[in-house]
Amino acid sequence: MSAFPDVPTIQYEGPQSDNPLAFRWYNPSEIIEGKTMRDHLRFSIVYWHTFRGTGSDPFGSATAVRPWDDGTESVENAQNRARAAFELFEKLQAPYYAFHDRDVAPEGATLAESNKNLDAVADVLEEEQARSGVKLLWGTANMFSNPRFMHGAATSCNADVFAYASAQVKKAMEVTLRLGGENYVFWGGREGYQNLYNTDMKRELDHLARFFHMAVDYAKEIGFEGQFLIEPKPKEPTKHQYDSDAAACLNFLRAYGLLDHFKLNLETNHATLAGHTMMHEIDYAGGQGALGSIDANTGDMLLGWDTDQFATDYYLTTQTMYYIMKHGGIGSGGVNFDAKVRRESFEPIDLFHAHIGSMDAFAKGLKVAAAIRADQGIGNLITERYKSWDQGLGAKIEAGSVGFAELETYMLEKGEVDSNVSGRQELLENLVNRYLDRV
Ligand code: XLS
């Protein structure tokens, strides 16, 4: 039985198309810089928002109409939902999907029962992957919804909760391995604090590091070779999340000897909550060799929380793709739509409009970014701007062959610095617009 009987497989029709169920920019086989759009973008659909999102909010109950879902927490319903999910993945031509353990399968009365439920749904996921060719970008464990995690999971004050979280991640890693997942994500759901008066922050951070070391050891033990990713977020649900931004995560990983084992999964709305742009986060992580994957969404300029909206803004997608390309691409990661339709968009067809629009926006962003790179306007300006470091004094400083004393001698002799040149910010902003117009 089809979950989306009125929706065809979405095809590329080009920018002039008025068909809301066609791609205008995403042309999977089109080659950009020697690689297909499919391989640049590696689109992925999230199970949690798209198949478990109900539209409820703190002021009102569920609105979403999902005819394939009987609304129960039975394993059978979870299995049927998985089949509906794969129909959507295929019709959108999405090569990947991602899930939390508790999205795909219902939590049981005991850990053993939850594990059994997860296995039963994983059977269907495995079948559907084989049938459709859709692959698992990453798996993860939901360690924030159940009340046992009220004080955190690996950073809980309750050692039993740490043990439960360990068991849960162990199982989620095994299922991710079984399904051929290319990455495994840790988003620190409630790893943080609401109030420092009741919190031993240093001890909690030590515990989090211990937890990650155990995960690294266990991956080795079972032969999971996917990439581990940490997903930074500065706040929500806790007031202060430990993995607050790319820089904080990398400092934590470095301090605890974990840097070789992790990269980052950067999310647009989390970047903005941290007071950064997405391009800042990508460039920071990329500069440290830690760009792993992205959770593609956007916030709302007027709202201060993680609204997880589908990104349609070409400036944002251009910036995102430009900086991903600057760092050599997304590797084993993907452009993962960690985004949800608004509660007022409650019909199944809205799920298609949302994904089609954002896939198109990223495809266009990719094309604009490639055009900017071909023009080399930005690249040349940067080369020019830093040329004082390429030879002479600058090169000596970079090589570490001079110290304060030599630099003082140099400057005393010279008296004043060579004149500065303009940063040309407005020129560069115009250049981005020029390619947005042309592509
Ligand atoms: C929540 C996070 C979450 C992770 C996966 O804000 O974005 O959805 O991506 O646990």
Ligand code: NI
């Ligand atoms: Ni996310």
Ligand code: NI
């Ligand atoms: Ni988020």
